[in-house]
Amino acid sequence: MENQPAINQSGDNRLVVPYDKDRKNITFYDTFVDINGDVIKYDDIAVIQSAAMNNSFMYYIVFGNSFTYNFDFTTYDGVKHKFKRYGLSVYGIGIYKRIKKEFETVSPPFYGIVVRKVGERLIDRLANGATANICGLEITKDKITYVKNKKKTYVIDRSNFDRAVTNNSYAASFAEIYIRDEKKPVFRVSLNEPNARLIVPIVNTFFEFRVNEAAANT
Structure with a gap:
């Protein structure tokens, strides 16, 4: 059984979440997120879109599972930042379980930090008369x-x-x-x-x- 990725809560308000077998990191800061070198400021995010799909399939005698998840961000200048992961296993052999566990570790900070920060900024704008x-x-x-x-x-x-x-x-x-x-x-x-x-x-x-x-x- 594979171990869950370890989350590193740094003393300088960084939350480091490893993925891809600890070869890459997503680092959450107070004002921006760094997805393996792709830096996105929360104040620049205009659109957030996320999804996760858990699928089982059988094709004749072939049985398998797949798991896909993504977090996509569009900034106010129209630039799209896409983070997508996919895992497939056939007869239990493959990376389906690892990608599914990875999502369970990666998604809470995305929702709890990035989505919350963007929502709080929009709430402030609405409170000041925006639509x-x-x-x-x-x-x-x-x-x-x-x-x-x-x-x-x-x-x-x-x-x-x-x-x-x-x-x-x-x-x-x-x-x-x-x-x-x-x-x-x-x-x-x-x-x-x-x-x-x-x-x-x-x-x-x-x-x-x-x-x-x-x-x-x-």
Whole structure:
């Protein structure tokens, strides 16, 4: 059984995550990430897209497994930075298990540091009056406007907002937004879509019910 890659938490606010059998590193800093020499500043990131796919297959008498994951970033100047890993095993021989374990080590810092940093920057901009367009949602600090199926327009604010959640199923994960008196989400999108992982934390920052705020307004 292969060992998990060791994460090195440095004393100078660096988090070093090795991959590719410890031959390469991803280093997370306070303001940027260095993916084996590809340096990306968090403030420069306009679009984040990530996905992971675990697949089993049988072709006649051949049985195998594959695992693919990627983290893609597009900066405001249009430059695309792609990080993709793929592992295949046939009859248990190959690198499928290693790539799957690698993802389990690499993904938490990507989500917990890079996605969080980009989300926090966007939250600051929204708080100062900006508008964000993510997966068909037009978001400001006061309302969300969404046209569903090019037919019905929803305007969501604190008066009708219920919750924004991440729904993890066996096959896929989704960002969902619910409004009051509706059993089904009025908005649902795969987390694999560009910037979809920013939706739930951003929406909840501005629209989630807070007891102390409600008391202050009564």
